Amino acid sequence: MRYKVVLAYDGTNYCGWQVQPNGISIQHVVEDVISSIQKVETHIEASGRTDAKVHAKGQVFHFDGHVNMTCEQWLKAMNAKLPEDMLVKEVTEVEDSFHSRFDAKWKNYDYYINLGEYDPFERNHVLQLCRPLDLDKMRECAKCFIGSHDFTAFNANSLQERPNQVRNIYDLWIEERGQIIVLHFYGEGFLRYMVRMITQTLIEVGKGRLSIEKVQELLQQAKKHSAPYNASAVGLYLVKVGYEDYKEE
């Protein structure tokens, strides 16, 4: 029986999703918990990796169950054993052919930035920029990224490993919540550091250090290493992975 699991985690204390030689990975912790529950060495497969310190409110992974347990029992058993910085939110039975990565149709990432006074309580969850930004300019610039573009300049995957770096961003908008702004990214998929690089690019535009014309040029030229902007992992959340066609939320 194959299960689809929706998982939230605070990425602060982890080296990221993927098992690494140094540091504790989220994948490793979750695999240990599931393996110990069903007493079978179990591999889990996620919708995609998240980097060190990146958070998730709705990461999705799948695994194959080898014991007679309901979804509700799996959810409770996992939450009883997982550390307090992780929470299984949903467990559902899926077809044996379901694959959390290959079947994903879209993803939503959010990036949180505090423009106000430094907040020591949110230092691991919200980028503490603590200065004003020109949101009008950022919103105008955000539109450049919406749609299907070659994001070669705005990600860290090499062209050898990913020859096709065209991706479709369905929506990218900026919400104001008091002194906090939230950048909402919806797209069919995101390359390595793509959300963080676009975020830092928008921050530079908001600071007045980078023009919208220059951003358009970088996007059109599509050259590796031409956009040297990468926001911290701290404010980034994988919010949702969609398995149906994208519809505006």
Next chain:
Amino acid sequence: MRYKVVLAYDGTNYCGWQVQPNGISIQHVVEDVISSIQKVETHIEASGRTDAKVHAKGQVFHFDGHVNMTCEQWLKAMNAKLPEDMLVKEVTEVEDSFHSRFDAKWKNYDYYINLGEYDPFERNHVLQLCRPLDLDKMRECAKCFIGSHDFTAFNANSLQERPNQVRNIYDLWIEERGQIIVLHFYGEGFLRYMVRMITQTLIEVGKGRLSIEKVQELLQQAKKHSAPYNASAVGLYLVKVGYEDYKEE
């Protein structure tokens, strides 16, 4: 020159305000920073201790400055050297006779409780109770504590160290913020664990496990160890220390 400082800190990684043989205390970290700035071993005196893992949005301490620096320079110098889980919010010059503890007229503590789904991001900042409570009953019970009472049953100071355990609670009310409730305590001063013991007492009332009559009885009898309730440090914040007469906020 004596300075009054308003300090915020995330108490998660500290053994509390006071210097302890084991663990890192907030006092120790701040004294080190000030001593290194003015190159004189400096003692700081707080409005009161906070326990391990308790947070502050507005702790107040004072110290004596021995260098020619403005308040603004002190603020910047301290924030440059303090760890990222602390923030100096205000520095003001005060009379040489000012004392952060003896001159304090009232304090405001807030206690945060999540009644909804477990939130892994807020595990160190909000008590994760994750069950409904009868807020009407809690609000009714909260009224018992308002005013001047002998809080012998509701604190952990011995009668040897504090023979007079009568304190005046000016206000105690419960705010709803979605799935989070916030208990706001205003009083002339609070004994050890007093806020946490009243909070857990109110939680027990909200769960239906303790009657308001029983709480009134415990308060009137004023016997040590009669109220075995003590909420976790996690949701507790020292919000404000007042140096003027209390006025309803």
